[in-house]
Amino acid sequence: MTAVTDPELPDNWGRWGPEDELGTLNLITDQVRVRAAAEVRIGRWASLALPITPNPMISSPFAPTTVDVSPVQQMMQHTGIGVAADLMLVTNHHANSTHLDALAHWSTDDQVYPGRPRAQAVTPAGVTHGSTTAFAAGIVTRGVLLDLAHEGPLASGHAVTGQDFERAEARQGVEVGSGDALVVRLGWPTTPVPGTPTPGISLDAVRWMHRRGVALFAGDRGDAYPPFDPVGPSPLHGVGLGLMAMPLIDAAGLDDLAALCAELGRHTFLLSVAPPRVHGLTGVPVNPIAVF
Structure with missing residues (x-):
């Protein structure tokens, strides 16, 4: 299969085979x-x-999609045995990441x-x-x-x-x-x-x-x-x-x-x-x- 596109546009579809992902x-x-x-x-x-400075995970789940909020939201966790860990919510295509x-x-x-x-x-x-x-x-x-x-x-x-x-x-x-x-x-x-x-x-x-x-x-x-x-x-x-x-x-x-x-x-x-x-x-x- 090939894309239905302007033939004047540069196009590599099919160049490396139908299963290529690279x-x-x-x-x-x-x-x-x-x-x-x-x-x-x-x-x-x-x-x-x-550089990215995470925000605390206290805002709405849609906030990371806006440019004025960090691409990474962080929630701290404590295991109770002296070990701290954290959970990250990452917006992969954020303009500040x-x-x-x-x-x-x-x-x-x-x-x-x-x-x-x-x-x-x-x-x-x-x-x-x-x-x-x-x-x-x-x-x-x-x-x-x-x-x-x-x-x-x-x-x-x-x-x-x-x-x-x-x-x-x-x-x-x-x-x-x-x-x-x-x-x-x-x-x-x-x-x-x-x-x-x-x-x-x-x-x-x-x-x-x-x-x-x-x-x-x-x-x-x-x-x-x-x-x-x-x-x-x-x-x-x-x-x-x-x-x-x-x-x-x-x-x-x-x-x-x-x-x-x-x-x-x-x-x-x-x-x-x-x-x-x-x-x-x-x-x-x-x-x-x-x-x-």
């Missing part, structure tokens, strides 16, 4: 990981995750990549296809930071294009290749600013990622808000995740990474993404680590 992570070959390992030379590192989107997070024409009916793939009992199970072994590849905010945050409403990426490559002396994780800094907060259009990734930029063979995307902003095209599919989620089957690290915290890259004069690194081995989810919080 999508563009298939592009991370052993050779790509060897190249990534060669990036580790001095032992410096930076996290790409936003750095998280990894699984392929089942987005469906196209009621189908999940690469053509599984959504009702069959995403069930009340959990996700049976395209879930976080595919990330259980972790992700290790070369990361490339394209810092589009090196002179300050991008302009409100700016649509990032492939040309923006190529100018950043030339300025930084890097080239994004097949199997790489593309890390893009726009310099904006991960949550929309009320009344202010945010910059975001355009369809042209997503096409560029497809041509280059990007395996994984991470950004401090992703799709623009409000969307560039409120009628068509969103560039990163609708096309990048839904059609290209490219997993996304949403709401990445990139200021520390950008500062370290500027200090070292390097914008390539080994990127290690090790999510908790919780199967059957549409996404999961993650702490990506860049090692130099």
Whole structure:
């Protein structure tokens, strides 16, 4: 089965077979990981995750879906033998939580990549296809930071294009290749600013990622808000995740990474993404680590 989509949109449905759940992570070959390992030379590192301070679990169960409440609610427990424990309620796709989107997070024409009916793939009992199970072994590849905010945050409403990426490559002396994780800094907060259009990734930029063979995307902003095209599919989620089957690290915290890259004069690194081995989810919080 194939998705009923615009034939001009980049589309990987069927590329790796009808049972595939890795999508563009298939592009991370052993050779790509060897190249990534060669990036580790001095032992410096930076996290790409936003810090989270839990809220006490005293508000309504729907509160975690709002941006002004922590993605994690916590309830303390005492066993009575001097041991404290806690219970967490986690909102996986919260805008203030750095998280990894699984392929089942987005469906196209009621189908999940690469053509599984959504009702069959995403069930009340959990996700049976395209879930976080595919990330259980972790992700290790070369990361490339394209810092589009090196002179300050991008302009409100700016649509990032492939040309923006190529100018950043030339300025930084890097080239994004097949199997790489593309890390893009726009310099904006991960949550929309009320009344202010945010910059975001355009369809042209997503096409560029497809041509280059990007395996994984991470950004401090992703799709623009409000969307560039409120009628068509969103560039990163609708096309990048839904059609290209490219997993996304949403709401990445990139200021520390950008500062370290500027200090070292390097914008390539080994990127290690090790999510908790919780199967059957549409996404999961993650702490990506860049090692130099």
